[in-house]
Amino acid sequence: MNDQNPTPPVFPPKEDFSKETPLGKSASITEIFECLLKHPHSLINTIRQSEGPPALAGKLLLLTLGGFIIFGLTLGSFSFGDQLWAAPLKTIMGLLISAVICLPSLYIFTALTGTSLKLPEIATGLAATLALIAALLLGFTPVLWVFSQSTESQPFFGFLVLLAWLIAVSFGTGVLIKMLKHTQTTKTAPLRIWIGIFLLVTLQMSTTLRPIIGESDNLFTGEKRFFLEHWVEEMTPKRTSMKDGEDREEYRRNGWEDESE
Numbered sequence: 001m002n003d004q005n006p007t008p009p010v011f012p013p014k015e016d017f018s019k020e021t022p023l024g025k026s027a028s029i030t031e032i033f034e035c036l037l038k039h040p041h042s043l044i045n046t047i048r049q050s051e052g053p054p055a056l057a058g059k060l061l062l063l064t065l066g067g068f069i070i071f072g073l074t075l076g077s078f079s080f081g082d083q084l085w086a087a088p089l090k091t092i093m094g095l096l097i098s099a100v101i102c103l104p105s106l107y108i109f110t111a112l113t114g115t116s117l118k119l120p121e122i123a124t125g126l127a128a129t130l131a132l133i134a135a136l137l138l139g140f141t142p143v144l145w146v147f148s149q150s151t152e153s154q155p156f157f158g159f160l161v162l163l164a165w166l167i168a169v170s171f172g173t174g175v176l177i178k179m180l181k182h183t184q185t186t187k188t189a190p191l192r193i194w195i196g197i198f199l200l201v202t203l204q205m206s207t208t209l210r211p212i213i214g215e216s217d218n219l220f221t222g223e224k225r226f227f228l229e230h231w232v233e234e235m236t237p238k239r240t241s242m243k244d245g246e247d248r249e250e251y252r253r254n255g256w257e258d259e260s261e
Helices: 029-038 040-049 053-076 083-111 119-150 154-172 174-182 189-208 227-235 248-253
Strands: none
Touching (some): 029 040, 029 119, 040 119, 053 083, 053 119, 083 174, 083 189, 119 154, 154 189, 174 189
């Protein structure tokens, strides 16, 4: 009987992301922007190996502010007037407040994955995520501007903005997933739960800071409203009250009540 040695299983080699060349300390904002889009692993190596992550985080936040100012101006161009400055302001406020609110939970959910990432690295990774979201929204800005100038339908324009936001967040938060891979962490479920939480917070913040699209007599509203409830209300056709001289018979035939009575 011949002894036969079983062939050991062959596993694919693990990706070595450490070979990606990190950016230099004097990298410009333009270089960081291109690296964020084309070579995210190089940017992540920069975050992990950088001796001064606050400097890199500051440049990433500048990219974020620039992108969201342009995005906010596009939203404000739907109505013009005060919205040209109010919409960018509210957009930036909503984003930064959401990031600050969600940073502690990001650290906790990231720690549950077993990663070796530290808090400064996670905070800089969040800044990179916001910058990538801003970059993706910049790509949608020309399309949104066309519809902001060619349609008066606020629900339709709002739907386009929401669709662009969902796409940008889904791709932008991929930076955090890639950071886990750099630490050879395969347990990503806790981080994906956090991504859902972050998305919900941003959607609620857009309702809290309303109006961002459209006009209003007030800069902010003090009325508390869940974002789904607000969307349903905006999508529902509004009824106007009856005035003297109008066709009351047609009004009642449609099943509407006269609010003026």
